[in-house]
Every structure is written in structure tokens, then in C-alpha cells.
Amino acid sequence: MKNCPYPLISLFIVGLFLACSSTPSPEEPLSKAVSTAPQAKKVVLSPQNPEFRLANEVIPQAYTLHLDLDPRKDGFKGKTAIQVSLLEETNSFFLHSKKLNITSVVVQSESQQLTPEIKTFEKEEQIGLFFSETLPPQTLTLHIEHEGLYGTDLKGLYKVNHPTGEYLFTQMEPISARSLFPCFDEPQFKTPFRMHLKVPKDINAIANMPLIDESESAGFITKNFQPSPPLPTYLVAMMVGPFDEVIGPNIPATKLRPNPIPLRGFALKGKGEKLQYALKHTGEILLALEDYFGIAHPYPKIDIIAVPDFGAGAMENPGAITFREWLLLLDEQEAGVRQKRAFVGVMAHELVHQWFGNLVTLAWWDDLWLNEAFATFLGHKITAQVSPESLALESLIRGTHSAMNSDSIPASRQIRQPIVTHHDIHNAFDGITYSKGAGFLSMLESLLGEEAFRKGITEFLRKNAEGIATVDDLLHALETQSQNPVTAVAKSFLNQPGVPQVGVSIACDDSKATLSLSQKRYFKLGLRTDAENLWEIPFCYKTDQSQKTCVIFKQKQQSFPMDHCPEYLHPNADARGYYRFSIDGQYSDNLNKNIDLLTLSEKLALADSLKAAFRNGEMGFAQIDPYMKKYGRMPQRILSTSFTELFGFIHDHVWQHEPPAAFEKYVERIYAKPFQKIGYLPLEGESQDIKLQRQAYFNLLYKYANRASVQKWLYKKGLKLLKAKEKGRDTSFLQAELRWLAFHAILTKGTPKTNKNHFRRLKRLLLKETDSSWRRTFISVLGRTPVESHFDALIGLLPNVRKNEKTSIFWALMANPIFQEKTWETFKAKYDEFSQEIPQGSLAYTPYLPNAFCDIQRVAEVEAFFKDKIQDIPGAPRNLQKAIDSIRTCHGLKEKSAPGIRSFFGVTP
Numbered sequence: 075m076k077n078c079p080y081p082l083i084s085l086f087i088v089g090l091f092l093a094c095s096s097t098p099s100p101e102e103p104l105s106k107a108v109s110t111a112p113q114a115k116k117v118v119l120s121p122q123n124p125e126f127r128l129a130n131e132v133i134p135q136a137y138t139l140h141l142d143l144d145p146r147k148d149g150f151k152g153k154t155a156i157q158v159s160l161l162e163e164t165n166s167f168f169l170h171s172k173k174l175n176i177t178s179v180v181v182q183s184e185s186q187q188l189t190p191e192i193k194t195f196e197k198e199e200q201i202g203l204f205f206s207e208t209l210p211p212q213t214l215t216l217h218i219e220h221e222g223l224y225g226t227d228l229k230g231l232y233k234v235n236h237p238t239g240e241y242l243f244t245q246m247e248p249i250s251a252r253s254l255f256p257c258f259d260e261p262q263f264k265t266p267f268r269m270h271l272k273v274p275k276d277i278n279a280i281a282n283m284p285l286i287d288e289s290e291s292a293g294f295i296t297k298n299f300q301p302s303p304p305l306p307t308y309l310v311a312m313m314v315g316p317f318d319e320v321i322g323p324n325i326p327a328t329k330l331r332p333n334p335i336p337l338r339g340f341a342l343k344g345k346g347e348k349l350q351y352a353l354k355h356t357g358e359i360l361l362a363l364e365d366y367f368g369i370a371h372p373y374p375k376i377d378i379i380a381v382p383d384f385g386a387g388a389m390e391n392p393g394a395i396t397f398r399e400w401l402l403l404l405d406e407q408e409a410g411v412r413q414k415r416a417f418v419g420v421m422a423h424e425l426v427h428q429w430f431g432n433l434v435t436l437a438w439w440d441d442l443w444l445n446e447a448f449a450t451f452l453g454h455k456i457t458a459q460v461s462p463e464s465l466a467l468e469s470l471i472r473g474t475h476s477a478m479n480s481d482s483i484p485a486s487r488q489i490r491q492p493i494v495t496h497h498d499i500h501n502a503f504d505g506i507t508y509s510k511g512a513g514f515l516s517m518l519e520s521l522l523g524e525e526a527f528r529k530g531i532t533e534f535l536r537k538n539a540e541g542i543a544t545v546d547d548l549l550h551a552l553e554t555q556s557q558n559p560v561t562a563v564a565k566s567f568l569n570q571p572g573v574p575q576v577g578v579s580i581a582c583d584d585s586k587a588t589l590s591l592s593q594k595r596y597f598k599l600g601l602r603t604d605a606e607n608l609w610e611i612p613f614c615y616k617t618d619q620s621q622k623t624c625v626i627f628k629q630k631q632q633s634f635p636m637d638h639c640p641e642y643l644h645p646n647a648d649a650r651g652y653y654r655f656s657i658d659g660q661y662s663d664n665l666n667k668n669i670d671l672l673t674l675s676e677k678l679a680l681a682d683s684l685k686a687a688f689r690n691g692e693m694g695f696a697q698i699d700p701y702m703k704k705y706g707r708m709p710q711r712i713l714s715t716s717f718t719e720l721f722g723f724i725h726d727h728v729w730q731h732e733p734p735a736a737f738e739k740y741v742e743r744i745y746a747k748p749f750q751k752i753g754y755l756p757l758e759g760e761s762q763d764i765k766l767q768r769q770a771y772f773n774l775l776y777k778y779a780n781r782a783s784v785q786k787w788l789y790k791k792g793l794k795l796l797k798a799k800e801k802g803r804d805t806s807f808l809q810a811e812l813r814w815l816a817f818h819a820i821l822t823k824g825t826p827k828t829n830k831n832h833f834r835r836l837k838r839l840l841l842k843e844t845d846s847s848w849r850r851t852f853i854s855v856l857g858r859t860p861v862e863s864h865f866d867a868l869i870g871l872l873p874n875v876r877k878n879e880k881t882s883i884f885w886a887l888m889a890n891p892i893f894q895e896k897t898w899e900t901f902k903a904k905y906d907e908f909s910q911e912i913p914q915g916s917l918a919y920t921p922y923l924p925n926a927f928c929d930i931q932r933v934a935e936v937e938a939f940f941k942d943k944i945q946d947i948p949g950a951p952r953n954l955q956k957a958i959d960s961i962r963t964c965h966g967l968k969e970k971s972a973p974g975i976r977s978f979f980g981v982t983p
């Protein structure tokens with residue numbers, strides 16, 4: 075519906091035009107904002123102080139932004155006009171503003187022009203407008219002039235200096251729009267935006283919407299963009315700079331959408347050529363999504379933009395999607411499998427957001443999962459469809475298992491966590507929201523059936539299009555379309571933390587078979603285990619006689635009759651259930667014996683539950699051993715590498731990086747033969763997965779089996795690769811996945827003299843490298859130098875690397891056992907200086923750095939160091955808690971498992 079509730083008023087900011095007119099014009103009144111009027115209104119009693127949430131009685135209807143953006147300067151100037159509906163009488167209200175210098179505020183009411191008193195509330199990131207009289211309900215227009223500095227921590231509107239010029243980028247999600255313009259910075263407030271950007275002549279400016287026209291004056295150019303459909307503030311985006319612009323193939327019209335969508339790519343000057351791969355493959359993903367939803371892409375253009383310094387991985391801004399360079403700039407010949415898979419996966423994720431998040435927006439951050447769990451789940455689903463060889467559905471299951479690991483500690487969040495502080499908003503962007511959320515949706519889809527699930531979400535999107543929605547809207551749509559009650563099941567997974575562990579036993583006698591189930595929350599060793607949780611679990615099992623039988627299991631203990639006595643039973647058919655399991659007695663052995671009858675997903679679920687049993691001490695190494703061997707020899711990579719992480723744990727923490735020969739032989743016996751089959755060199759046309767499998771075997775045999783032939787081969791390739799990079803020659807003689815190992819070999823396996831020489835040369839290459847993929851490789855491998863005196867040289871790199879690479883140096887050094895102690899000490903000593911230099915988003919993760927430790931003595935020290943420093947860094951306190959849990963659980967597992975592992979390998983302590 076398009077309406078025009080605004081009265082004709084006199085205006086004093088050029089360009090803002092609110093009169094109603096039937097003639098379409100670029101400055102026509104903006105279309106409807108989302109009505110967020112509350113059900114039960116309360117009278118606003120002229121509050122004196124802001125609260126964490128803004129009032130529901132003051133509703134923004136439209137924004138017009140005039141911004142002066144000159145990247146050569148340190149800051150910007152703006153004039154922001156906001157139409158606001160006042161639903162109750164008041165003489166004060168609040169809106170967000172962070173670090174802005176507000177130079178003028180004039181409020182146009184229906185009858186007069188007002189100049190309120192402005193108060194700044196720094197901690198709350200709000201300003202208050204205090205009027206000398208009580209204003210009755212009406213429409214107001216706020217005209218605010220403001221100025222501010224470009225962000226220094228990759229948030230808000232921030233500047234990137236580069237040899238090819240200065241650039242500006244935005245990253246508003248979750249709450250940084252307030253640092254560019256005063257606004258009602260909550261997702262429930264969706265309004266149209268009209269943007270006018272004044273930038274130096276000869277450089278480009280991109281915004282969410284297509285350009286309408288531009289005008290030039292005195293060396294500057296003002297770009298006027300089409301008004302947007304209703305958007306929340308966190309989706310506002312703009313980029314300014316001397317970009318390379320590459321026109322992509324239009325995304326063709328379809329029966330859902332009469333017009334083609336123009337597609338363009340942007341990168342820093344000189345890097346445009348590497349956009350070709352991304353431009354070529356974007357359209358097919360978008361078309362697949364339109365087909366799935368049965369709803370056309372909601373915006374008139376798609377620009378994809380490669381950002382060199384970026385705190386996030388990618389951001390779904392409508393019409394102007396941003397990506398880290400590594401995800402978007404790919405050379406088709408040179409890029410490795412992981413980079414290509416990351417591109418398609420992340421592009422699919424961001425495109426799903428055009429519907430989930432952009433077209434229908436979360437009402438509040440506690441429903442962030444409606445954005446991110448859907449983008450993760452459907453992103454994988456669509457990736458599997460457009461790029462079958464990426465094995466996206468298998469990787470979705472792996473992602474869910476990895477979320478189960480994060481969900482096995484007391485500090486774990488709920489998918490829908492109440493949001494009452496700024497910390498909570500930042501914490502919501504974690505593996506629980508994304509991957510547990512996706513695992514939960516996968517379970518829900520399996521429960522309802524694929525088609526009913528699709529219809530339910532389509533209905534949800536249609537009904538709430540251009541508006542906002544909550545979990546209840548979604549569940550209602552799913553229940554209506556599927557005729558299947560899901561609310562109780564859904565809420566038991568959404569509204570409590572933790573992963574259920576289901577105990578399974580089967581009793582058979584002549585007349586009947588009974589399945590008995592019990593549930594408890596799974597915790598890793600060394601952590602609290604007294605939590606009382608109860609889930610409504612869609613429990614599906616497979617037996618020799620039935621592919622899939624499902625029951626809803628909702629009591630602590632419950633028994634179900636079975637129609638036959640099975641030979642074996644797999645307690646998570648299709649691996650769609652978000653739970654782990656343990657099986658009693660003979661049936662555990664029977665499952666192992668029948669393992670070949672399971673699907674790949676079911677084998678993955680079994681491996682996860684076995685590893686979980688090892689991690690919480692229910693199984694020792696001797697019991698896990700037959701599975702490690704069996705899985706290790708399975709032909710599919712995703713299965714044969716299922717237990718690799720346990721090798722890492724044993725190597726690093728039980729053997730302290732010096733494994734006995736018996737352990738090396740053990741690894742070799744499992745992996746040498748499968749490796750031989752694959753061979754050292756890629757065959758013409760071999761699959762992506764074989765390439766990754768080769769990398770995995772190289773890694774295992776090189777790192778844990780100390781296999782001389784593999785080391786020698788990598789050493790030779792490392793030398794050749796080093797020379798090729800130095801001379802700018804072709805590097806395709808070595809598959810991309812093996813670069814890191816080849817460099818590691820020449821850095822660590824030569825003589826002290828050659829190791830030092832190669833370190834110097836690799837460091838030189840890093841300093842002149844511009845490709846972010848190679849830079850990642852160099853930084854990570856340099857951290858593994860075996861030469862102690864290189865430590866200072868690596869710390870000395872800090873001023874010379876990009877902002878989002880600074881913490882990578884500490885992570886790389888922390889992974890090197892000879893530097894762990896020194897890195898931690900240096901990090902602590904440099905923290906104050908360092909915390910000024912790196913983006914707050916990266917800083918928030920640094921409390922997780924000590925998770926590399928495995929000694930419980932560290933806990934007090936780590937806690938004491940960070941405690942007072944991080945209270946104001948959004949998201950950091952939870953990362954500290956995670957690091958502490960990780961140290962505790964590593965310590966607990968080492969204590970519990972080491973004696974059995976030593977005795978298994980015949981090593982006396």
C-alpha cells in the first residue's frame with residue numbers, strides 16, 4: 075500500500091521534498107514505512123533519561139540523507155531529515171547518535187518550527203530532544219545537521235587508505251548507523267531512505283539504490299539515488315572511492331520478474347579483473363533462490379563490492395553487497411577449492427538475506443536467527459543445488475556438529491537469547507545463531523517435509539514482505555501450511571541452550587520390542603554437569619527394516635513400542651536431529667558391524683557422537699580406536715577425516731608436540747594407503763573433494779606421521795613455489811591447498827641457515843603481496859618458524875599489515891608451541907597499545923587467544939588479565955568465558971584420556 079500522510083510544509087533543507095504529488099518524481103514522497111504501532115499504547119510521560127530500547131510511540135517514517143563524503147579528509151558532514159510519527163503526547167524523546175557532533179536541530183511540527191534542547195547520553199549512544207511545550211500526536215520532521223570522523227575500527231563509515239587512493243566503506247550491522255547519522259537504530263523501524271552523496275569529482279559512489287542523476291559544482295559531484303523500499307538502518311550502505319567497476323552479465327528476467335537485474339562488481343583500482351569469476355556465478359544462485367521462494371528479488375540492482383579491510387566476512391546490504399576481498403576476488407585458474415567453495419557459499423548466504431532479513435526483517439535482535447540461521451541453512455541448500463560438487467549438505471551437517479561442540483559448555487547461548495545490553499547484540503552473531511540455528515531448521519524441515527516447509531516460509535515471507543516479523547509469525551506460517559504443530563518442539567530448541575544427549579536402549583523378547591530413551595544435557599569434561607534441561611525432540615531412527623521411524627520424545631525417560639526387533643539401530647536417521655546419542659550394550663557393537671549400511675550423513679552423526687563420548691570421558695582411546703581406523707579408510711574425504719581433530723589433540727596435548735614413533739606409525743598405517751591411491755599430483759578433471767582429500771592426507775602424514783617422503787616432496791615444491799612467487803611466475807604447478815605445507819617445509823625442515831633464509835624471503839613476499847589469499851598464507855606460515863629469534867621480526871610486522879590482519883599475527887604465533895608463552899606475554903604487554911589500533915570487532919575475539927592453553931593453572935591468570943579490560947567491548951566477556959571453558963575442558967580431557975593413550979601406544983609416563 076502506498077499512502078501519503080504528510081502535510082505540505084515549508085522546507086529549508088534543499089532537496090528534501092515532502093509534498094504529495096501524483097507526478098512521479100525522484101523526490102516524490104517516500105512510500106510507506108512499516109507500521110510498528112504497538113498493540114497496547116502507553117502514554118509517553120516525557121522521559122528525562124533514555125532506556126536501552128527506544129520508545130514505541132515515536133516512529134520514524136522516512137529519512138533523507140545529504141552527506142558530504144570526501145575520502146581525502148578525516149571526517150564527514152551531514153544533513154539528515156527524518157519524518158517521525160508521534161503517537162502519544164510528549165515533551166521529549168530519544169534517538170541514537172554515537173560520537174556525532176550535532177550542530178543544529180530544528181523540528182518542523184504541523185504548526186510551527188521548534189528548536190528543542192539537545193542532551194547527549196554517551197553511554198546509551200542516544201541524544202534526547204527536550205521541548206519547551208508538550209507536543210500532541212502528529213507528524214514531525216527532524217532536521218539535524220551533524221558531523222563526525224570516519225570510523226577507525228571498520229564500523230560505521232570508515233576509511234581505507236591504499237596506494238591507489240582513499241576509499242570509504244560502510245558496515246552498519248548491527249548498531250553503527252548511529253555513528254554516521256542520528257537515527258532510530260533498531261531493526262523494527264523500517265523506512266524508505268533517500269540518499270544524496272556529495273563526493274570529489276572523478277571518484278565513484280555506490281549506495282543501496284540505483285543512481286538517478288548527478289550534478290557537478292566546484293570540483294565535487296552530488297549523486298542522487300532512487301528512494302529505497304523500507305529498510306532498517308543496519309542495511310544502509312554506501313561506498314566511495316576510485317573503484318574499478320566491472321559490468322557483469324544482467325540477471326535475466328523471469329516469469330516472476332519482468333525486468334532483468336543489472337549486476338556490477340567493484341574492487342580497489344587495479345583489482346577489477348579478478349571480479350570476473352564472481353560476476354559469472356552470481357546470477358545462477360539468485361535465480362535458484364527466486365525459484366525456491368517463488369518471490370522475485372526485491373531490489374532493482376545488485377552490486378557486489380570487494381572490501382580490503384573488513385571486520386565481517388560479507389554483508390547483505392540490499393543492492394550493495396560487500397565481501398572481504400578473499401571471498402570475491404578469485405582467479406579462476408589460481409584459486410583453490412576452498413576459496414571457490416567459500417565464494418559460492420557466502421554469495422548464496424548473502425543472497426538468501428535479500429529475503430530473510432532484508433525483505434522481512436527481524437523485529438528485534440533476539441530473532442537474529444531469522445536472518446542468520448535461514449541464510450546459513452538455505453545458503454547451503456541452494457549451494458548444493460547450483461554447485462553439487464561443493465558437498466554443501468554434508469558441510470551443513472559438519473557445521474551443525476561443530477555448533478554442538480560450542481553448545482557443550484555452560485557459557486553457551488540460546489538461539490533466541492534475550493537481548494538487554496549492547497554486549498548481547500554483538501554476542502548474537504555467533505555459531506549458535508548461525509550453525510545451531512541452521513541445524514535446528516534442518517531438523518524442522520525434516521519433521522514437516524521439504525515441500526510443507528518451503529510453503530510455510532514462502533507464506534511467512536509474503537505475509538510480512540517489506541515489514542518485520544518474529545519467531546511466532548514464522549511458526550504460525552509453518553503450522554498453517556503443514557497442519558503440523560511445531561511450536562513446542564521449536565521453542566524447546568530455540569529458547570534453551572545446550573545439546574541433548576539421548577541414551578538409547580532396546581529390549582527384545584518373543585512378543586515385543588521396546589525402545590527406551592533418556593535425555594540429558596551434554597557437557598564436555600571438566601565442566602558443570604548439573605543443568606536441568608528438557609527438550610521435545612523429534613527422534614528418528616533407522617533399523618535394518620525401516621529407513622526412518624520418528625517419535626516425539628519429550629520426557630526425561632520414555633519408552634516406545636517398536637514393531638520389530640532390529641538387528642541394528644541408528645538413533646539419528648538422516649542425521650537431521652539436533653542431538654547426540656549413546657547406545658547401550660550389544661547394539662553399540664551391532665551398529666559398528668553394520669556401518670556400511672548407513673548413509674554418509676548417518677556415518678557423520680555416528681562419528682560425532684563417538685567423538686563426543688571420548689570428549690566427555692565415556693569412551694577411552696582403546697574403544698575409539700577401531701572407529702578411527704575404519705573411518706580413516708573410508709573413501710569419502712568428509713568421513714575419512716572425521717577423527718582428524720583427535721589426532722591434533724593427542725599430538726599437541728598428550729605428546730606435547732613430540733609424538734612417539736608408535737603414534738607416527740599408527741597414523742601412517744591408516745592413511746598411507748589411501749594417500750597412495752590419490753597420489754601426489756592432481757589428475758586432469760579430478761573433483762574438488764579429491765583435491766581437499768589430498769591436502770588432508772598430506773597434512774596428516776606430514777604433521778603426525780613425520781613421513782620423510784612427503785616432507786621431501788613438499789620441500790622441493792616449496793622451493794619452486796618461493797622462486798615462482800619472487801619472479802612473478804605461474805604457480806599452478808602446485809595445487810593451491812598445498813601451498814601452506816610447502817612453505818612450512820622450507821621454513822622448518824631445512825638446516826638452521828636455510829630456514830632463516832627462507833623466513834626472510836617469505837617475509838619479503840608478504841610485504842609486497844596485494845592478494846589477500848596469499849597474504850593469509852604468508853602470515854599464517856611465518857608464525858610457525860622454528861627459529862626463536864624470528865619472534866621479534868614477526869611482532870615487528872604489526873605496523874605493516876592491514877588492520878584486520880594484526881590479530882592474525884598473534885593467532886599465528888600462538889599456534890607455534892615454541893612461541894606460545896612469549897606470545898601471551900607480549901600480547902599482555904602490548905595490549906593497551908594494541909587495543910587502540912585494531913578494530914573493536916577483532917579486539918572482542920582476543921580474549922579467546924589463550925584457548926590454545928591446556929593447563930588449568932592458566933585460568934585464574936587469563937581471567938584476571940582480561941576481566942577489567944573488556945567489560946566495555948561488545949561481545950568480549952563471552953569470548954573470555956569460552957576461552958576459559960576451553961582451557962578447562964582441554965585440561966580435563968588430557969587428565970582423563972592421557973593414561974589410556976600412553977598405555978595404548980606403549981609409552982610409560
Ligand SMILES: [Zn+2]
Pocket residue numbers: 423427445446449
Ligand atoms: Zn548472514
